Amino acid sequence: MATADWQIDVLDLAGYLKRLGTPAREPGRVALAEIHERHVRAFTFDNIDVLLDQHPGVSLDAVQEKFVGRGRGGYCFEHSTIFAAALERLGYQVRRHLGRVGDPDTGSQQSRTHMVVEVVLDGQRLLCDPGFGMSLLRPIPMVDDAEDDYLPGWRYRLRRTDRATWTMYRMGEDGWEATHTTDELEVRPVDVVMGHHYTSTYPGSHFTTGLILARHLPGRHVTVTHQSLTIRTPAQPTDHRPLREGDIDEWLSKLDVPLSSDERTRLVGKVRELADA
Secondary structure, eight states: OOGGGGTGGGOOHHHHHHHHTOOOOOSOHHHHHHHHHHHHHHSOEEOHHHHTTOOOOSSHHHHHIIIIIIOOOBOHHHHHHHHHHHHHHTTOEEEEEEEEESOTTTTOOOSEEEEEEEEEETTEEEEEOTTSTTOOSSOEESSTTEEEEEETTEEEEEEEEETTEEEEEEEETTEEEEEEEEEOOOOOHHHHHHHHHHHHHOTTOHHHHSOEEEEEETTEEEEEESSEEEEEOTTSOOEEEEOOTTHHHHHHHHTTOOOOHHHHHHHHHHHHHHHHO
């Protein structure tokens, strides 16, 4: 897929890197790891605009306006779109992939509605996953049974399922949990548009039927839904409890989600509506 098809020239690379708090560096493993982690920590994973029926789409200019212009986050199509564009502008060799969320062994997988980014660097393939609810903080080698334990107590494993798919696992309290499976089919911009259209409009999509808001904070990862609050701390038991009145407003502030007063009011009302349904 030609770089021009992804319109990476429209990216405000300086503005993006400013949001991350890092300068442009020559391509390399250390620089890539830094960009990946800073991206994941800088932007929330959320479906807020879907719930508010105001999603601007997944073109690079629309994503840039949200992420660079407002400091907002989004979900995988947005994260991976801007992340891949930035890497290409910095000189990395990039491939975009789509995948299915869920466990292939239990039949719980969804359609191809997850997006990741592969980087080929010094002859090694690396999987970047900046737009998952509890994302990897750093790239993981695309080698069968590769493991990442960058943060002690949070382990990830990548396994080659067959000749054309890769399954990501995260170590949970009950052992390894499959999170998503990525294929190696060619991805075109229209595929991302179609995936986004499904996840943001289909009545059965979990992005249209409930809130998900997540962010890596120093020393912990927080996930807020319309039903629950989950705080994960490396090597510690997970703190999971039902959402209480006032929690949404509190965590929008704690997670530093830059919403307008109108957006915030509408979101709190929408969450209350979903919780009562």
